[in-house]
Amino acid sequence: MEWTPDVSVGDWLRERTDDPWQGTMHDVVPRGFAAYARVFHPTTRSRPVGMAWPPLPQDEHRRAWDAFADAQPEIDTEAARWRDAAASFGTELHPAAQWGALVGRALVDGPVYGARSRSDDGWEYDAPREGELDAATLAAIGRHLAARGTAVGYAAVWEGWGGLVGHLGIAPSRAFLSSSSDEPDLERHQEMLAHAMHDPFNRPYAKESWQPGILDDAVSRGPRLSLPGRDYVLFWGPLDVFADPMWPHEVPWRDQEMERAGFAQFAASPSLMWPSDRSWVLATEVDFDSTIVGGDAALIEALCADPALEALPLPAGSSLQWDADAVNR
Structure with a gap:
């Protein structure tokens, strides 16, 4: 996949979500699909x-x-x-x-x-993870989406993931701290702290400067897909990459600097995905511990029947707020 500055392709999402938010799934999940499935995060x-x-x-x-x-x-x-x-x-x-x-x-x-x-x-x-799907669960969903025959589409990633985009400030977008007692490591750590920490007493005249993020500066400074309550960085390309559990190694928002520092590989799952024909949509809202897929009845039935997933049909207009469970009160 690759970054696209043409965020107008997401205007249809804004037209079909609630603004202001009304406390239902349609705050973040577009209306108008024949059926919806809720995939519970493991x-x-x-x-x-x-x-x-x-x-x-x-x-x-x-x-x-x-x-x-x-x-x-x-x-x-x-x-x-x-x-x-x-x-x-x-x-x-x-x-x-x-x-x-x-x-x-x-x-x-x-x-x-x-x-x-x-x-x-x-x-x-x-408690289940909020705002992101593990690689295997997204791949299980992705196989059903790829089977719909819509090969190219869009993936939107919430801009608020730590270190994803650069910013103007004093502290870096992210820092990697080593637990090693090796003297060169300690020296580099102290140097990083000297440049990263905001100390208003010893550095009262420190000036803000551009702090790079995971994505290129051109992407960080570029336009966002702006929807009610959330802004996203938008990418486009073949969506079948998400049918493989190795997809975190293939996306451009993979944090390779973190990997070089010895940390585990990480790439946030897309917050929104949809094909160019808009026949389905996937929404993993930042504050949800589940993912919502909208599409035709056959897609939703297939997702709910897949033993690799824990999914149930979700009526349109449902509330997923923390206090919305009327059955288990």
């Missing part, structure tokens, strides 16, 4: 082998947690789905289910982000 669960987790909260049971740490038990960790959590917590998975309600911790004063939830059967569940 998660993980873990429990100790041969013993139970210490009681919660940790602050009130410090001795038990210290003894647990001293015992160094093996921790069994495995992939999990929302239906697993529903079975563990005695709740119901349905198209508009919300994770907090599913695991029994929907709070009246707001959602709990990134929390772990423990069930009576001893499993601790991690």
